[in-house]
Amino acid sequence: MPIQLALNNMKQSQLFSKTRRHSPKDETAKNAELLIRAGFIHKEMAGVYSYLPLGLRVLNKIEGIIREEMNALGGQEISMTALQEKEIWEKTNRWDDSLLDNWFKTKLKNQTELGLATTHEEPLTRILLEYVNSYRDLPLYIYQFQTKFRNELRSKSGILRGREFLMKDLYSFSRDEKEHQDFYEKSKKSYFKIFERLGLGEKTFITFSSGGSFSKYSHEFQTLTEAGEDTIYLDEKTGIAINKEVYSDDVIENLKLEKSNLKELKAIEVGNIFSLGTKFSEGLGLNFKNEEGKDVPVIMGSYGIGLGRVMGAVVEVLSDEKGLLWPASIAPFEAHLIIVDSKDGEIRAEADSFYEKLSKKFEVLYDDRDLRAGEKFADAELIGIPYSLIISKKTESEGKIEVKERKSGKSVLVEKNKVLSEGFSKLF
Amino acid sequence: MPIQLALNNMKQSQLFSKTRRHSPKDETAKNAELLIRAGFIHKEMAGVYSYLPLGLRVLNKIEGIIREEMNALGGQEISMTALQEKEIWEKTNRWDDSLLDNWFKTKLKNQTELGLATTHEEPLTRILLEYVNSYRDLPLYIYQFQTKFRNELRSKSGILRGREFLMKDLYSFSRDEKEHQDFYEKSKKSYFKIFERLGLGEKTFITFSSGGSFSKYSHEFQTLTEAGEDTIYLDEKTGIAINKEVYSDDVIENLKLEKSNLKELKAIEVGNIFSLGTKFSEGLGLNFKNEEGKDVPVIMGSYGIGLGRVMGAVVEVLSDEKGLLWPASIAPFEAHLIIVDSKDGEIRAEADSFYEKLSKKFEVLYDDRDLRAGEKFADAELIGIPYSLIISKKTESEGKIEVKERKSGKSVLVEKNKVLSEGFSKLF
Numbered sequence: 001m002p003i004q005l006a007l008n009n010m011k012q013s014q015l016f017s018k019t020r021r022h023s024p025k026d027e028t029a030k031n032a033e034l035l036i037r038a039g040f041i042h043k044e045m046a047g048v049y050s051y052l053p054l055g056l057r058v059l060n061k062i063e064g065i066i067r068e069e070m071n072a073l074g075g076q077e078i079s080m081t082a083l084q085e086k087e088i089w090e091k092t093n094r095w096d097d098s099l100l101d102n103w104f105k106t107k108l109k110n111q112t113e114l115g116l117a118t119t120h121e122e123p124l125t126r127i128l129l130e131y132v133n134s135y136r137d138l139p140l141y142i143y144q145f146q147t148k149f150r151n152e153l154r155s156k157s158g159i160l161r162g163r164e165f166l167m168k169d170l171y172s173f174s175r176d177e178k179e180h181q182d183f184y185e186k187s188k189k190s191y192f193k194i195f196e197r198l199g200l201g202e203k204t205f206i207t208f209s210s211g212g213s214f215s216k217y218s219h220e221f222q223t224l225t226e227a228g229e230d231t232i233y234l235d236e237k238t239g240i241a242i243n244k245e246v247y248s249d250d251v252i253e254n255l256k257l258e259k260s261n262l263k264e265l266k267a268i269e270v271g272n273i274f275s276l277g278t279k280f281s282e283g284l285g286l287n288f289k290n291e292e293g294k295d296v297p298v299i300m301g302s303y304g305i306g307l308g309r310v311m312g313a314v315v316e317v318l319s320d321e322k323g324l325l326w327p328a329s330i331a332p333f334e335a336h337l338i339i340v341d342s343k344d345g346e347i348r349a350e351a352d353s354f355y356e357k358l359s360k361k362f363e364v365l366y367d368d369r370d371l372r373a374g375e376k377f378a379d380a381e382l383i384g385i386p387y388s389l390i391i392s393k394k395t396e397s398e399g400k401i402e403v404k405e406r407k408s409g410k411s412v413l414v415e416k417n418k419v420l421s422e423g424f425s426k427l428f
Numbered sequence: 429m430p431i432q433l434a435l436n437n438m439k440q441s442q443l444f445s446k447t448r449r450h451s452p453k454d455e456t457a458k459n460a461e462l463l464i465r466a467g468f469i470h471k472e473m474a475g476v477y478s479y480l481p482l483g484l485r486v487l488n489k490i491e492g493i494i495r496e497e498m499n500a501l502g503g504q505e506i507s508m509t510a511l512q513e514k515e516i517w518e519k520t521n522r523w524d525d526s527l528l529d530n531w532f533k534t535k536l537k538n539q540t541e542l543g544l545a546t547t548h549e550e551p552l553t554r555i556l557l558e559y560v561n562s563y564r565d566l567p568l569y570i571y572q573f574q575t576k577f578r579n580e581l582r583s584k585s586g587i588l589r590g591r592e593f594l595m596k597d598l599y600s601f602s603r604d605e606k607e608h609q610d611f612y613e614k615s616k617k618s619y620f621k622i623f624e625r626l627g628l629g630e631k632t633f634i635t636f637s638s639g640g641s642f643s644k645y646s647h648e649f650q651t652l653t654e655a656g657e658d659t660i661y662l663d664e665k666t667g668i669a670i671n672k673e674v675y676s677d678d679v680i681e682n683l684k685l686e687k688s689n690l691k692e693l694k695a696i697e698v699g700n701i702f703s704l705g706t707k708f709s710e711g712l713g714l715n716f717k718n719e720e721g722k723d724v725p726v727i728m729g730s731y732g733i734g735l736g737r738v739m740g741a742v743v744e745v746l747s748d749e750k751g752l753l754w755p756a757s758i759a760p761f762e763a764h765l766i767i768v769d770s771k772d773g774e775i776r777a778e779a780d781s782f783y784e785k786l787s788k789k790f791e792v793l794y795d796d797r798d799l800r801a802g803e804k805f806a807d808a809e810l811i812g813i814p815y816s817l818i819i820s821k822k823t824e825s826e827g828k829i830e831v832k833e834r835k836s837g838k839s840v841l842v843e844k845n846k847v848l849s850e851g852f853s854k855l856f
Contacts (some may be wrong), residue, residue, distance in 0.1 A: 016504055016559050016568050050555060051507040059507070076444055079487070080478040082510070082575065083592050086615050104511075106532045106544065108591075109581050114473075116534065116544075127470045127478065131444050140444050147510065147575065153537050163536075164511050323752045 005066060010053070010333070011357035012367040014231050015039075017052045019379045026381065030227060031092030031312035032158025034324055038382045040332075047155025047163035049308070054383065057332035059166065062307050063145055065197050065329060066168045069190050070412055075143045080123050084115040088122040092283035102150040116149035121302060123275065124171050125284045132298065134289045139183065142171035157229060160268055161310040166308060172301040173281075179300040184275060187303050191221055191271050198291070198310055198329030203317050204270060207232050207241040208255060214276045221271035227316040228268035234260045268313050276300040285385070295310075325406055328425060333365040335424065336385040340373040340392035351391045354401070357420055358389070381406065387424045403427055437787035438481070440795040443467075447807050458655060458747070459740035460586025466752055466810045469529050474554075475583025475591035477736070482811065486595065490735050493575055493625050493757060495598045497618050501611075503571045503598055510575060512543040516550040520711035530578040544577035549704065549730060552599050553712045559725065560758040562717045563603055567611065571598035573735070587659060587740040587795035588696055594736060600729040603708075603718065608660040608727040612703060615731050619649055619699050625739055627755030631745050632698060635660050636683060645674070655744040656696035663689045670791045696741050705776040732825045742841070752812030753834055756853060761793040763852065764813040768801040768820035779819045782829070785848055786817070809834065815852045831855055 017039030040055030089095035174180035231244040278297040339351040404411035445467030468483030477841040517523035598778040602608035706725040833837035
């Protein structure tokens with residue numbers, strides 16, 4: 001039995017979150033404004049957001065897509081912990097706040113200092129000390145979806161930069177540089193596929209960035225948006241970009257790009273991949289016996305995607321003046337069934353019965369509330385489910401249902417049975 | 429599209445975790461010893477465990493069962509945060525360490541003190557200030573699966589008492605005492621169903637415990653095990669128990685029990701339900717206009733289940749001298765396919781092909797490793813998947829497959845096609 005969200009449908013009259021007309025006063029980021037207005041998230045404090053039912057559904061779908069692609073890469077899923085011991089981070093010189101500057105630290109009752117994980121290279125490397133001995137135990141690709149804590153000095157970009165946020169992080173453990181590079185290249189393809197499936201494909205570009213102390217470059221996946229905190233220089237022809245932090249004549253030449261073709265743009269980093277070399281395996285002693293029987297350190301890489309950040313980026317890039325606009329792949333529901341003239345008993349009975357049938361094949365949010373049609377349509381536009389299915393006296397008199405596409409605003413009248421058998425996504 | 433674990437099958441040769449013969453030296457709890465030996469969890473520090481692939485699958489299945497039952501109760505799923513602001517907890521007098529004694533505290537860069545949530549009454553009550561105004565907005569049942577942090581002085585019971593652990597917590601918001609009590613009674617039935625589905629039904633008893641400052645009693649669901657940290661007095665005829673902390677002649681009389689029928693037993697609290705009255709709604713100002721137009725505070729309840737604790741309890745109660753023994757409902761895989769004589773090309777081809785077919789209908793762990801049969805059987809017993817399916821020269825010569833039940837140790841030879849079409853759970 002696969003594990004799944006048991007709830008396939010929901011009546012809006014029961015949904016506890018409600019839409020608001022006005023933006024919250026303490027938000028400047030469009031993503032947070034819209035998501036709060038539509039009842040997807042709740043702000044606990046700057047950079048710390050709770051996910052309400054609609055928001056959690058989107059987050060879960062993003063997670064589902066990433067999980068599929070990580071499994072396709074040969075990834076094995078685990079779940080590590082937030083609480084971290086000082087010892088392992090001292091071994092790699094990342095415990096001191098002057099070296100890793102966004103720790104949240106805390107203490108056990110006996111005053112032992114602990115940290116809240118900002119990332120998980122150290123603990124996973126330590127776990128593998130138990131399991132990796134020989135070249136036969138490698139390569140390994142291990143990932144998790146885990147809450148990260150980052151003590152950001154400022155946090156005013158909504159869910160684009162959280163102090164507490166859900167992240168997918170995969171770590172690769174390879175036997176040699178070639179095996180590492182092969183996987184690193186495969187991971188790029190996987191990331192492009194993920195951003196494509198998440199609806200960010202057209203706006204997302206691979207970007208050369210600082211490799212830190214580990215390697216010449218790392219690679220970021222940057223999504224173009226004015227809300228982005230990064231500046232990149234994009235060559236639109238090749239689709240390759242350079243992050244401002246490493247932008248120089250040398251780098252441009254090194255990447256065989258032309259300065260005159262590069263366009264300065266704002267973007268948000270939705271993913272990144274890093275070659276880590278042997279920094280962590282040497283720090284923590286993760287060696288393996290190679291085919292010659294010699295002990296050598298494992299070559300590592302790390303591959304991150306922030307789930308809230310992806311969701312925020314989708315809002316920044318795809319929403320319009322009417323509200324949110326979700327790609328079908330991550331919409332909280334596939335269809336928004338709306339009853340107009342809900343006080344007419346016959347219409348309501350018809351809508352209730354259609355809801356039952358529709359729910360058997362699709363994920364449906366049913367706006368069964370006794371409100372004015374205009375209010376319901378405005379709510380539907382704000383919530384941003386890709387298709388609204390409208391039942392009213394008028395549609396019933398024609399024996400049909402109105403299907404409206406959120407993106408184009410276009411609508412068509414269709415036989416109800418046709419919707420039940422063929423769906424609605426191919427009508428536009 | 430429902431969200432699911434994409435991986436339905438796994439080859440054991442690829443699984444990075446391995447079994448160990450010897451128990452870890454720093455564990456005294458049977459649950460942690462066995463789960464570590466079988467490669468389900470990794471100890472980060474006392475009371476803090478990472479979940480490896482097999483362990484995470486069990487945890488996910490426990491989550492799936494609880495989610496279904498919470499949705500059946502009318503619950504709406506959300507996800508709140510670990511980081512907590514002081515202000516809201518001061519309003520209910522639960523910030524100070526002398527009043528709530530297991531906080532982990534931390535700080536923002538600007539020295540603002542934050543806490544890591546041990547529970548979530550306060551933040552959820554605050555969220556509902558945005559959404560609850562009238563009696564029409566109630567009742568509400570809202571739940572989450574969230575990591576809790578509890579700064580326990582000691583932690584040596586493995587995953588039975590974690591400092592960081594996954595919990596399901598549901599909160600009810602009712603208009604009056606009757607509505608609250610109706611739901612409270614429904615929640616009891618739901619909890620019994622959950623523990624039944626998790627394989628703990630026979631050993632789990634409703635137990636009267638302290639209601640704290642909120643009400644006369646709260647109710648715990650206590651699972652009998654010597655590993656339990658609680659002492660309860662159980663009346664086996666009625667199935668009702670009293671926690672030692674409230675055990676007295678008065679309470680026995682009040683519950684209409686006979687002292688002579690009560691048996692002192694060790695048990696572990698796998699769930700609890702609390703009537704909270706108006707403590708939190710009054711503290712945070714969560715009122716609603718009732719039908720008479722009068723502002724009154726919401727009546728609340730909370731309903732918890734620790735997922736790691738449930739998993740640990742299953743291990744304590746069901747495992748045997750050979751290792752773990754999972755109920756089918758939460759086993760990491762439904763079947764453990766084992767190839768013996770794996771170096772024989774024909775046998776391997778046959779097993780590989782059967783694995784492909786079997787995986788289309790069942791979740792399968794395939795022990796495809798070139799190891800001695802005895803070693804593979806011992807591993808399978810330690811890992812505890814309910815059914816092993818064994819392919820060897822011998823079974824192939826008879827054109828059948830051997831199906832072995834972990835619990836009874838019994839095995840039968842069956843036609844392969846019969847297993848594919850009818851499964852294996854009804855063979856015993």
